[in-house]
Amino acid sequence: MSIRSIRPRRVAYHVIVTVFALFMVYPILWLAVSSLKPNDDIFSTAYSLIPSRIEWANYISGWKGFAGTTFATFFGNSLFLVVLSTIGAVATSALVAYGFARTEFFGKGFWFGCVMMTMMLPHDVTMIPQYVMFAKLGWLSSFKPIIVPNFFATPFFIFLTMQFIRTVPRELDEAAKIDGCSKYTIFFRVILPLIVPAIVTSAIFSFYWRWDDFINPLLYLNKPELYPVSLALKLFLDGESLNNWGGMFAMSTLSLVPVVIVFFVFQKYIVEGISTSGLKG
Incomplete structure (x- = not known):
């Protein structure tokens, strides 16, 4: 194949990819630019990515929050929920995956099938039974219904981790047993x-899911001082007064910062984890 025939294809490929990338990035750019527009210009000049004047006051008014509760509290609540939920989901899922991948027990295939079937259950099916259960436990208006279930493993994480563990040679387990290691020591070391x-x-997946979670905080948290960012943004839309669109877009832009940072810092792990490459020579 000649160089002349390759270059047009490469140019066409990069042009197409660039166009699709612009379509995907445009909503984020529009959100960031709208957060700097005056409230009256946000929708009157909706298609423009150049504000008539930069309105930094949107970030100040948005950060003030509501009824004496600033967005520092909402961000703190989100981080608290995300960190504890992520630790619980990842740690317990890894242990369960290790049990399925390396331990033989009665009904192993049946129980693994049950775990996988729970991935097919829509959240709407389990939402009401969980709410009734947590209400009887007296956990409403607290972080417990959102955090505690994550300490009982997540099916998707179990499956993902199992795929990696299966690529680890069992000879390493046998060598560790000869050295006197128990099953737990083999797992941790x-x-x-x-x-x-x-x-x-x-x-990373747990961080994204918990950070964007809206329905669970809406169900279980009844006090504004307990709201995470995802739920607090809804408070900007007040049907009885003028909506503070500028403040909402400003806080929405800030809420994207942790997500973007996590993505760029751990990008290589996302690709490697999804491809389940396992051990490398």
């Missing part, structure tokens, strides 16, 4: 260091 990409990938 042999298996865990080799499945770091799966662990990090699970943590």
